[in-house]
Amino acid sequence: MNGILFYFSGTGNTKWVADRIEDKLCKLDNTIHKVNIENLDDVLIKIHNYDFIIIGTPIYAEMGPKLIQDFVNNIPKVKEKIKCILYSTQGGNSGCETESMHKILCNKGYDVVIKVNIKMINNYYFSVGKKPDEAEMANILRDAEKKVDLVVDKFSKGEVYLENINKTRLFLGKIASKGFNKFLPKLSNNLKSTEHCIKCGMCVRNCPKGNIVFENGGVVFHSNCILCLRCIYICPSNAIVYKEKRIDQIEKNIIKLLDIK
Template sequence: MKVNIIHFSGTGNSEYIAKYIGEKLKDNGDKVKIESIDKNPKIDEDVELLIIGGPIYASNVPEKLIRWVLRNVENKNANCIVYSTSAGLINAHGVDSLAKKLNKKGYNILAKETYVMPRNFYFGKYPKNTKKEVEDMINNTNKQLDILVDKIKKESLSLENMENKGVLGKDLLAETFSIMAKFIGKNLSADENCIKCGLCVKNCPQNNIRFEKDKTIKFDNKCMACMKCIHSCPKNAINYKNKKYEQYNINEYIE
């Protein structure tokens, strides 16, 4: 079976899901392609299963992912699985938004998967997960993923609830948050620990970070609040509201 797995991932959680599923299906003999929307990938003409997912920002997947699906996914008669990652499931409605858009493009939605993964946005009232919480979340997600992969292999997936109510409102939330995120981004700054390596400039999915002429780091007004810059900086030199936060790196918790 030819499988395309497309994702957007700020700090690695959604990428982890994509790679976990992809490697399991490769072991099964399936032909799998895993790509980030940052690379603007092309979906194979003869794809048999499309899997698309991303994180939850304000009850929906990022507007960046929604717009990519609308603009880049062509109408096709193929099976599809959508997924989201978030610190909790109460407002994990992004799968409904993705499912509705892909169903309109002709895809047969087999599953809408939601995964609880460690929080990477822990400012103000949002606490950072403990090491034990992170380990438990990843273990539980792995079990959930193993069940999904087994059903894919057995071709036994069936969607019990295809209703995607309130998608317009959820998409409006995504658009509203994308505007708010620009103001969040204006609170980011690099401190004296910055070594001018340019990693944040290179990896920012919004091209929101640049070098000034004197090589100081400048944050513009296109931030989407993915927090990749904070968590991937080799010197933890990027602060939020002039405060330093402990970094999250999923690779520290997986084999």
Template sequence: MIDDKKMTQRGALKYMGASVAGMALASMGGLSCLTSCTENGKKRIVFYFTATGNSLYAARQFSETPLSIPQVMKENELVFEADEIGLVFPDYRAMAPEIVKRFLQKATLKAPYLFSIITYGHWDCNIVESWNKFALQHGVHFNYITTILMVDNWLPVFDMNEEMKIDKQENEQFRQAVTDVLKEKNHIPELSEEERKRCEEVLNRIPVLFPVNSEDIFEVKDNCIGCGVCTRVCPRKNYILSGNGVKHSGDCEYCLACIQNCPQKAIVLKNGEANPNARYQHPHISLNDIVRSNIQ
């Protein structure tokens, strides 16, 4: 396990500025040096998408140098080759985030062993089945897919303060998943008909999250100090600093990185939150880590 020291949000602001974009590319090590070596000498590439740090923390369990999907997507050529290639991302309504789906559609992943690690916070429903189906439709055959239960950071429903009190036994789950991947285990869980039916019933009651315009769901309050964190953590570059404060517009990933990482809690959901005073960032991931991952 990699145990980073958490940087406070205000402390991280001191290190932000024009140099952050360069740091983001540097943190990828350049596209000429993508792979890391596993304990058994295999060459492995791990890609990830994160908003609160959960999936970055997960990705670091499988590679010391995981690659941010928003940063990799800036490249013209998306052809990657290794012994093992993994994708790590959060479950968004029983499917991958839009940016992860686009990456899978555009990238060419050449590896005899492909795996996905999907983080979720309450119920993983049929995320494995739907993701595997999507991948197969686009010619990608995963050997191994598993889910990791972590803090649920879906603000409309869950109170972050209460969620962080729950011991979800992350370490035990990661140990098993890391061992499975190291052994190149082939396993994709299947749902029973009863489980599939239950998932469909639940998902039919949850509105489709994408596409949505950020102006329709977010509001910037008067306590915004113009620090610019939102402009750096949004993977779609929907936020800008103007003479009249922070402005936002455009198709939204609905990752909530802007809300979760705002140091003033000045960005809120128009339709309300379970606890407007509670926010979440993985304790072993710094704000700077999230900036480097998502800055556009």
């Protein structure tokens, strides 16, 4: 079968899963066209050419970033049902975005057959939760690999596997997400570049929202941030601080999976 995999990945977690889904499905004689939604072309108007679609999203405060939500809202309706695999990655055990996507896509004629939440390394540990050690991160990735195997196995056998979120959780998740998005400009003020900056421009070139610029000889963060944390983890000199604290770049290896410019 011919499938297309859409994803957004701030620091590499969602891309890590995308790569493994692609690899395992291709070994079963499927063809996968993988698309980073930061770089969409005219592929959406050709979506009816695919046998199935996959959408992967990170979770920020229970829901996906607006980037993902806008993308899903813009997916065209289809006359003939196309199978869908939906997955989210988050530091906790589950999030609400796949449930929201499920409802939207079903109304557009898609057939959601797989819907899962995949626990990954918590890249926001310095604000929520605690920093995982090496053993914990290894266990998280091992369990995530098993979850990917489950997804591929169920899909290849034509089975339906849906990890549902109840209506109350989804309702509260949307409230939490709205509050988070409302305070994003204030939260992004916690990001600052320090004297360790070598002015390489990696954060400027790779910000998914174009929120980081060079001004007056230094890096400046504006108010369009989605707090994906990519800038913190790709910085080669670890020069970006959050609330004046330098962050241990625990995602430094996984973020290498991204197409860094």
